[in-house]
Structure formats: structure tokens, C-alpha cells
Amino acid sequence: MLIKVGITGGIGSGKSVVSRLLEIMGIPVYISDTEAKRITCTDTVIRRELCALVGQEVFQGGELNRTLLAEYMFGYPEHVKEVNAIIHPRVKDDFRQWTVRFGNNGLVGMESAILIESGFREEVDFLVMVYAPLEVRVERAMKRDCSSRELVLKRIEAQMSDEAKREQADFVIVNDNETPLIPQVLELISLLSKNNHYLCDAKK
Numbered sequence: 385m386l387i388k389v390g391i392t393g394g395i396g397s398g399k400s401v402v403s404r405l406l407e408i409m410g411i412p413v414y415i416s417d418t419e420a421k422r423i424t425c426t427d428t429v430i431r432r433e434l435c436a437l438v439g440q441e442v443f444q445g446g447e448l449n450r451t452l453l454a455e456y457m458f459g460y461p462e463h464v465k466e467v468n469a470i471i472h473p474r475v476k477d478d479f480r481q482w483t484v485r486f487g488n489n490g491l492v493g494m495e496s497a498i499l500i501e502s503g504f505r506e507e508v509d510f511l512v513m514v515y516a517p518l519e520v521r522v523e524r525a526m527k528r529d530c531s532s533r534e535l536v537l538k539r540i541e542a543q544m545s546d547e548a549k550r551e552q553a554d555f556v557i558v559n560d561n562e563t564p565l566i567p568q569v570l571e572l573i574s575l576l577s578k579n580n581h582y583l584c585d586a587k588k
């Protein structure tokens with residue numbers, strides 16, 4: 385059986401770092417945000433529906449007007465729902481098609497900050513939450529995005545809380561700059577792949 389593991393966590397928790405480690409260890413990971421952005425720019429049905437919802441200007445010269453879409457969405461939870469109802473079903477289909485290429489064995493990942501909110505929980509067999517304390521996340525996001533504390537906190541407030549994510553998760557990876565990260569990722573792989581055998585028996 386192909387085992388699908390979801391990787392979620394708030395801004396700056398370290399999802400991308402964990403996904404990268406999994407990829408280095410040979411586990412393909414579907415990065416939902418990247419794929420959602422690709423699909424949004426290429427899918428004609430999404431284009432048509434987004435134009436009908438937001439206005440024709442949402443695509444300019446064939447390119448998505450990210451500023452306009454961001455202005456339309458952020459701060460308006462109803463708008464976020466409407467936009468996600470257009471984009472996320474296509475992402476779900478794309479993820480399902482992506483998994484087919486890996487056959488019926490092994491382990492694959494799906495990374496998304498909004499995995500639970502987007503209704504992708506049922507798409508994965510296990511869910512891992514990457515956790516870091518609030519202050520660590522704020523510092524990391526500010527440094528990475530050259531962002532202000534206020535902006536990072538505003539984005540954090542708009543996301544589902546860590547407590548709510550933890551309730552839905554099967555495992556927590558602590559990425560707090562103190563707990564060693566790689567042993568946790570190795571243990572996760574080992575736990576999830578206990579039925580996958582890679583080593584040949586020397587006696588057979």
C-alpha cells in the first residue's frame with residue numbers, strides 16, 4: 385500500500401525543512417502551495433471562475449494578479465472560502481493523479497499549511513504536525529520574508545491554532561532549535577515504513 389503522510393504546521397514552524405529532509409531521504413513530497421499556484425495559473429476552469437468572482441483584472445496579460453487576489457482574500461474569511469472552493473478541488477484531483485505514479489508501495493508526503501482547513505485530512509493516511517514555539521516562528525518568518533512582526537502575527541492569527549492542528553495530528557515533530565530534528569524525521573520514516581522492506585535477505 386502507498387502510505388500518504390500529511391505535513392502541516394503554522395508559518396515558520398519548519399514544514400518546508402521537514403519536507404526537504406523527507407525528499408533527501410527519498411520520499412517524494414507534494415508541496416501543495418507551489419502546486420496550487422501552478423494550477424491557478426494554468427487551469428482554464430479556475431481562470432474563468434476566478435474572473436467571474438473577483439473580476440477580469442485578476443488575470444492581467446495571462447498572469448495572475450497576486451496582489452489583487454491577496455487583497456480580495458486576506459481579511460475576508462468568506463472570500464477565502466470562495467476562492468478556495470474554486471482552487472482546492474483541482475488541487476485534490478492533482479494530488480490524487482500525482483500519487484498514481486508511485487504505484488502501490490512506499491511512502492509519499494503532502495505539505496500544506498492549511499491541510500486540515502482545506503479538507504485534505506482524508507487524503508492522507510497519517511498527519512504530522514511540525515511544531516515550534518510562537519516566538520521562534522515569528523523570528524524565523526520575519527528573517528526569511530524580511531517581514532514585520534505585526535504582519536507575521538497577523539498571518540498567524542488568521543491560521544488555525546496549533547492546539548486545533550494537534551488534535552487532528554498523529555505525530556508531532558518539534559522543531560524548536562533545541563530538539564534534534566533529523567532523528568525525529570528518521571523515526572517517522574521508520575514508523576511509517578515498517579511494512580516496506582528495502583534490504584535483501586542475504587540467505588535468500
Ligand SMILES: CC(C)(COP(=O)(O)OP(=O)(O)OC[C@H]1O[C@@H](n2cnc3c(N)ncnc32)[C@H](O)[C@@H]1O)[C@@H](O)C(=O)NCCC(=O)NCCS
Pocket residue numbers: 395416417420421424449450451453454457464468471475496497498502539
Ligand atoms: C492569494 C495569493 C495570490 C497571495 O500571494 P502572496 O504572495 O501575497 O502570499 P503567500 O502566497 O506568501 O501567502 C501568504 C499567506 O497566506 C496563506 N494563504 C495562501 N493561500 C491561502 C489560501 N488559499 N487559503 C488560506 N490561506 C492562504 C499562506 O499560508 C501564507 O501564510 C497566493 O497565496 C495564492 O495564489 N494562493 C492560492 C494557492 C493556495 O491555495 N495556497 C494554499 C496552500 S494549498
Ligand SMILES: Nc1ncnc2c1ncn2[C@@H]1O[C@H](COP(=O)(O)OP(=O)(O)OP(=O)(O)O)[C@@H](O)[C@H]1O
Pocket residue numbers: 393394395396397398399400401402497524525528559560561565
Ligand atoms: N531547525 C531549524 N534550524 C534552523 N533554521 C530553521 C530550522 N527550521 C526552520 N528554519 C528556518 O526557518 C524558516 C522557516 O522555515 P520553513 O520555511 O521550513 O517554515 P514553513 O513552516 O514551511 O513556513 P511557511 O508556512 O511560512 O512556508 C526558514 O528560513 C528555515 O530555513
